[in-house]
Amino acid sequence: MDRKKKVKLLGEHFGVKPKYLGAPSFAYEIETPKEIYTIDREGRIMIPAGEEIEFEELIAGPEESLSYELEIPMDGHSGRSLRNIVNMIYSRQPLIKKALNIEENIVEEDLVIKINEADIKSIDSLERAMKDIDDLDHPGIKFNFQDKTIIFKHTGTEAATWLFALINKNAKAQKRALAKVKATDNEKYTFRTWLTRLGMVGDEYKEIRKELLQNLSGNSAFRKPGESYE
Structure with missing residues (x-):
């Protein structure tokens, strides 16, 4: 061949x-x-x-694109960067859910509050903070502290797999990700700009961006309704 x-x-x-x-x-x-x-x-x-x-x-x-879970090693992570993953997902959760067409939350507010109130530095300190937290507080993501892996669910498409892979990558680079949900009147523009910050740029991600934006409302090119290039 x-x-x-x-x-x-x-x-x-x-x-x-x-x-x-x-x-x-x-x-x-x-x-x-x-x-x-x-x-x-x-x-x-x-x-x-x-x-x-x-x-x-x-x-x-x-075929990896048919996998419904994405398991990534914790290599390169600290307790803070793992917390960043939770905060990043929570802050964009309404848009992520709509983009992936899922009903249940990926992480619940109780989990977010508890791990942000705790003094998290190492992975061990995050494990201690999550010791009494029910799995129902994070149904879409699992931290396997024994095997040192992160398991993302809802990855039945290539677009979803890449989204969570880039969230994982960016969580390592950020000093502190805030768990703050911001309202938007233009879902497509807000989500597209976030995808760009994650690194989903260029023609190689064109179809993936298109798939992630197709369920959202608004205009991906212009922030305010009625704007144009003219």
Whole structure:
């Protein structure tokens, strides 16, 4: 099988668009929430750890876009950055729920209040703060402190998977995310600008942004109704 065919099939399998890297490597890159695969000039599939992965092994595995849960290692996180995830989701929860067409909350207000009142620094301190918190207070996300992973639910689409993956990434970079829900009279514009801040920019995210905005009201291009380029 030639390289172009291999790249095309892998892109379809993972539900993502392969990225051509150009000179000097002339390789293709396929980035999923769990791994980055590089297909070199010889058609070899490599991961950042330097290991070569067999094409048949990847194709035989489950399609990631069909997964209903996204499990991410806590690597690089502190207790504060994990709290950032909760606060980021809570502050945009009405729009996230509408974008993903889900009824239940991802996190409840009781959880948000408790972990923001606690002195959170390390992951252990967050675990202690959440010790007496019921799972019903965070039905859409789970912190597995034993396995050191974060499990996001409601990820039955590629768009949802990327949304939570970018929330996780940005939570590590932010010093403090506030759990403050702001009202908006233009859902599409508000959510689009937030997606941009998360890093969902460029043509590679075009279809994902479109999917996430389709259930929202308003105009994604203009903040105020009636505005135009003229």
